Amino acid sequence: MSPSPSTVGVILTVDDDPGVSRAVARDLRRRYGESYRIVRAESGESALAALRELKLRGAPVAVIVADYRMPKMNGLEFLEQALDIHPGARRVLLTAYADTNAAIDAINVVDLDHYLLKPWEPPEEKLYPVLDDLLLAWRASDRRPVTVTKVVGHRWSARSSAVREFLARNQVPYRWYSSEDPEGRRLLSAAGEEGLRLPLVIAPDGTALVEPEDRELAARVGLATTPATDFYDLVIIGGGPAGLGAAVYGASEGLRTVLVERSATGGQAGQSSRIENYLGFPDGVSGAQLTDRARRQASRFGAEILTAREVTGLEINGSSRVVRFSDGTAVAAHAVILATGVSYRQLDAPQVSELTGCGVFYGSALTEAAACQGQDVYIVGGANSAGQAAIYLARSAKSVTVLVREQSVSTSMSHYLVQQVDETPTISVRTHTVVDAAHGSGHLEQITLRDTATGHTDIVDAQWMFVFIGAAPLTDWLEGTVLRDSRGFILTGPDLTTDGRPPPDWELDRPPYHLETNVPGVFVAGDARAESAKRVASAVGEGAMAVMLVHRYLEQS
Incomplete structure (x- = not known):
């Protein structure tokens, strides 16, 4: 008995060049046509439509191969949206040699599994080995249909931030809704929690959790919390x-x-x-x-x-x-x-503890990175973790200021990171500087900085501060x-x-x-x-x- 269409794994390829699109599909069918359904599209929009239809039909998508250079929606933008529809699919970006930097960026942005340079001939050497490994990993993973967890919270709620970080770090798919947006208000009303404590978490089985602790949250979203034996x-x-x-x-x-x-x-x-x-x-x-x-x-x-x-x-x-x-x-x-x-060691300065999770974060807190777009960001500390965070946040932030107590970041940061910090125009380093206090009502608004060499202090506007001061x-x-x-x-x-x-x-x-x-x-x-x-x-x-x-x-x- 042959498998039903809804249980056959799908390999989807999207490229705006019809010739390239047909060539990729041809090579894929030759190798994988007997075991997988090969679907091709010639634009990001049509590929997303195909992915949504496959989702409705319950057809699991194993691998998505997308060209980087496409009009209206490039491959990276497409994969970001595709990730929301089929989070378990393995993701491959087809790039020209000149686009390798974009492919490297995609490793972080969409958790890219691999990128391939065009042309990929001969496929036996350059295409099939990569796809074989990705399909093996996909088959070994849990491919049950994912019902996404919903989180309704406030931008400046410390527990809302902690819940998002917990889910993200445990690779649990979730959707974030602001309590001030119409959809967020609708979910709060449906759960009977409108105007009450946040965050509200709606688990995949429909259970509403108000300010859940990590263990309760873990159990509800399918993470193991109890040992199988003693x-x-x-x-x-x-x-x-x-x-x-x-x-x-x-x-x-x-x-x-x-x-x-x-x-x-x-x-x-x-x-x-x-x-x-x-x-x-x-x-x-x-x-x-x-x-x-x-x-x-x-x-x-x-x-x-x-x-x-x-x-x-x-x-x-x-x-x-x-x-x-x-x-x-x-x-x-x-x-x-x-x-x-x-x-991470805690920063001992007035009002920092009260504002932790509300503009003050320990570690990278990557779930907050998107909200830093166009903002001025401060990073406290000069070791490798601080440098990595500075470079990552500088991609979208208006400015990133690294605050270090020492006379140079080179005393505690690896040379390759020091070079990247120096070469990034939106990153500046303030040496001999410590944070004396944080200020804000409900969320971080300003910080007081002190020059340890001169004793001079000044107050700067700041909504985002990430702290890396040892461990x-x-x-x-x-x-x-x-x-x-x-x-x-x-x-x-x-x-x-x-x-x-x-x-x-x-x-x-x-x-x-x-x-x-x-x-x-x-x-x-x-x-x-x-x-x-x-x-x-x-x-x-x-x-x-x-x-x-x-x-x-x-x-x-």
């Missing part, structure tokens, strides 16, 4: 690059693995607009894109990923390591990897169990020994392994480890190394 080989705490790296290697090597994340996988790296010095991505990759691929990879190997679960305690019960959650429940394992990462480890909950240094970073391996002797209360006849804490079977990877490199690549490597040491520990237990 005992595992390996529990990984933290879903940043180190935790995801450990999950991939742990699950792929046969360990029953669960990863527990309190907010969203990716950690600080997942919030990065663009990472350019990660091995294997010469054109850069967004943190969200890298995180999504890592999460899908871990899930494909069988790792269980729990979201919106806060860990509050670690107990040692014989050979079992028990991880306790904030709701009183627990999960146990033979071994634990702590990949809790770090959190602190998330390890307070380990007090009394795992040894830490004076700043809270976890001590491991050689840092625990004195003259080659193991730490006090160490029960084994061997010293701790390189990434092992003072508790046998409890390992650390990534930024939470004392003296770690604080780089994405090193965090992923430590996650893989920690799994290797877990195997060694289990073999000797």
Whole structure:
């Protein structure tokens, strides 16, 4: 029995040149015609119409191949709209050599999966290998029809901003409606919440949630929050690059693995607009894109990923390591990897805390980037995350001012980012400058800046301030169990020994392994480890190394 049209995957190609359009469709049919339906269009408008019709018919779209240079609506503009209709489709941009910069931009704007230079002949070398990989990834993904979550909130509502950030970082499709717009008011009225607290979240099943907490929200939008069992080989705490790296290697090597994340996988790296010095991505990759691929990879190997679960305690019960959650429940394992990462330090200045989420943001807060278009933006901090955010926001903001305490950003920022900052005309750097206060009623309106060299202060108008002033480890909950240094970073391996002797209360006849804490079977990877490199690549490597040491520990237990 042949599959129905609604269940056959679709490959759609759009190009305004009829000859090119026919050639692409011909090559696609020759390779994929028996397994996929090939649909072609000769304009962005007609392609969008076709996508909407396919959506109504329930036909899943696997891959969209769009030419960049098209009249009225170019390929990038088309893919942005196509993403709203079929978010699960893989996206490819056809470009001429002169348009490669546009293709690179598209990696961040529409989470582009690949771009191909024209001509693509021979297709056996340049077209088919790319499409084969994308179709394999598409088939491995969850392609059930997506009912989009709706969020109704206010522009200057801190919780509204937090909900949007939570959904975006967890790759949950949603639509945003202002409470002041007609559609937003209609949804509020329909839910019986008009004039009450915001945000209102309407889950895919139609349930209305008012100011939901992360765990309630996660459960309603389909994220896993409850462990499938009460005992595992390996529990990984933290879903940043180190935790995801450990999950991939742990699950792929046969360990029953669960990863527990309190907010969203990716950690600080997942919030990065663009990472350019990660091995294997010469054109850069967004943190969200890298995180999504890592999460899908871990899930494909069988790792269980729990979201919106806060860990509050670690107990040692014989050979079992028990991880306790904030709701009183627990999960146990033979071994634990702590990949809790770090959190942004809070800016200690008057009224900053009151305006957090209402113009003041920690980290990139990429969901707010669109609202910064044509605005003056201030960034506090001079490390790589601040530089990446400045370059990303400068694409649409009227101006971006980077505020640094030091005499130069080069003291803490990678050379390649310093060059990009210097070459971007809308970015300026104010050295020897700190924020003394924030001002505003309901949202940020002004900030007071102080020159640390002269003591001079001035007040500037500002509606947007993004803060990157260093980070602190998330390890307070380990007090009394795992040894830490004076700043809270976890001590491991050689840092625990004195003259080659193991730490006090160490029960084994061997010293701790390189990434092992003072508790046998409890390992650390990534930024939470004392003296770690604080780089994405090193965090992923430590996650893989920690799994290797877990195997060694289990073999000797």
